[in-house]
Amino acid sequence: MGHRIAVAGASGYAGGELLRLLAAHPDLDVVAVSAHANAGQRVGDVHPHLRSLADRVFVETTPEALADVDLLFLALPHGASAGLAAQLPPGVKVVDLGSDHRLTDPAAYARYYDGDFAPAWTYGLPELPGQRAAIAAAERVANTGCHAAASILAIAPLLAAGVASPDDVVVTSTSGTSGAGRSPAVRLLGSEVMGDLTAYKVGAHRHAPEIKQATGVRTLTFVPVLAPMPRGILATVALRPVSATGAADVRAVLADAYAGEPFVRVLPEGRQPRTSATTGSNSVQLQAAVDEDSGRILVTSALDNLGKGAAGQAVQLANLMLHLDETAGLPVDGIAP
Ligand SMILES: NC(=O)C1=CN([C@@H]2O[C@H](COP(=O)(O)OP(=O)(O)OC[C@H]3O[C@@H](n4cnc5c(N)ncnc54)[C@H](OP(=O)(O)O)[C@@H]3O)[C@@H](O)[C@H]2O)C=CC1
Numbered sequence: 001m002g003h004r005i006a007v008a009g010a011s012g013y014a015g016g017e018l019l020r021l022l023a024a025h026p027d028l029d030v031v032a033v034s035a036h037a038n039a040g041q042r043v044g045d046v047h048p049h050l051r052s053l054a055d056r057v058f059v060e061t062t063p064e065a066l067a068d069v070d071l072l073f074l075a076l077p078h079g080a081s082a083g084l085a086a087q088l089p090p091g092v093k094v095v096d097l098g099s100d101h102r103l104t105d106p107a108a109y110a111r112y113y114d115g116d117f118a119p120a121w122t123y124g125l126p127e128l129p130g131q132r133a134a135i136a137a138a139e140r141v142a143n144t145g146c147h148a149a150a151s152i153l154a155i156a157p158l159l160a161a162g163v164a165s166p167d168d169v170v171v172t173s174t175s176g177t178s179g180a181g182r183s184p185a186v187r188l189l190g191s192e193v194m195g196d197l198t199a200y201k202v203g204a205h206r207h208a209p210e211i212k213q214a215t216g217v218r219t220l221t222f223v224p225v226l227a228p229m230p231r232g233i234l235a236t237v238a239l240r241p242v243s244a245t246g247a248a249d250v251r252a253v254l255a256d257a258y259a260g261e262p263f264v265r266v267l268p269e270g271r272q273p274r275t276s277a278t279t280g281s282n283s284v285q286l287q288a289a290v291d292e293d294s295g296r297i298l299v300t301s302a303l304d305n306l307g308k309g310a311a312g313q314a315v316q317l318a319n320l321m322l323h324l325d326e327t328a329g330l331p332v333d334g335i336a337p
């Protein structure tokens with residue numbers, strides 16, 4: 001018998017990807033799956049690609065239905081996690097894929113979110129200095145936002161090493177449409193997104209305060225772009241160097257920071273990250289360059305928004321919280337082409 005696991009919001013995109021990973025996990029057993037409008041439906045009817053858990057039935061999302069477990073994943077819309085988590089008995093470990101418990105500053109929360117501020121949980125990015133041990137000791141952990149994960153992994157080591165300035169960081173982060181969730185939205189119809197690229201929430205995206213909080217960036221311009229593909233994030237980060245530097249030096253700082261990390265790979269010179277190389281995996285690809293004209297450092301970062309940007313990372317966190325092998329059940333190889 002493995003650890004008893006429940007997934008709330010299992011009928012959504014992030015919840016579905018969690019089920020796919022959990023079905024193949026050697027130490028975790030899914031004992032409850034919940035939904036909202038889809039409660040009462042079979043998993044196989046909502047997620048036709050999930051064969052091994054196809055006959056499970058989604059229950060209503062209530063604390064009673066989800067509390068008899070070792071660890072609960074919350075893959076619920078913004079604002080729905082905090083109320084449910086508050087009703088869970090102590091002893092139930094929780095990973096929240098949503099944003100209710102990420103921000104530490106109530107003022108930042110009020111600026112970017114509706115609803116009441118809820119206290120921050122341990123921030124769920126194991127590759128940040130000190131976080132792996134904090135996550136392993138925590139009962140409640142807040143998973144990162146998907147754009148935020150791609151940006152933070154690109155920025156954090158350069159600021160920590162004093163190579164880049166915390167001021168005037170500029171990020172353009174392109175996401176596939178599954179990042180917006182499965183709930184119907186006209187802007188996500190195939191006829192709207194196919195053949196189109198468009199920026200959204202320009203200068204006002206909720207992952208900006210999250211990136212600043214996790215990295216120490218002071219001034220950030222963050223521009224998300226929606227791309228006509230189901231999965232993937234490619235973030236391009238431009239930073240001001242503290243003193244003139246070259247691409248090899250920047251690459252060395254990143255490589256040093258992520259030496260031994262199972263999921264983060266700094267690519268050799270001449271190769272650029274590709275979202276397709278990370279699809280279906282928990283992997284992240286990074287590359288560094290220095291713009292010859294401006295001298296700015298440019299870091300590109302690719303991941304699967306449903307992998308290291310959501311469900312893959314959530315399983316990595318659960319592995320740490322349950323003191324399992326951190327990599328258990330997590331693919332490093334993508335699906336290509
Ligand atoms: N998609 C992504 O790439 C990422 C998502 N996240 C976060 O993960 C969470 C889930 O996202 P995602 O899977 O994309 O969203 P989806 O819209 O695809 O899924 C939402 C899930 O929540 C359920 N739900 C909807 N309304 C309620 C409610 N009022 N009470 C309880 N359950 C409800 C839905 O059930 P039903 O369908 O049955 O109504 C569904 O299971 C969000 O907080 C999101 O921000 C984080 C990082 C990346």
Ligand SMILES: CC(=O)N[C@@H](CCC(=O)OP(=O)(O)O)C(=O)O
Pocket residue numbers: 078097098099144145146147175176177178179180181206224226
């Ligand atoms: C393409 C798209 O719309 N993506 C979502 C991010 C999904 C995510 O990481 O969500 P949370 O921070 O809400 O958990 C967005 O930009 O709002």
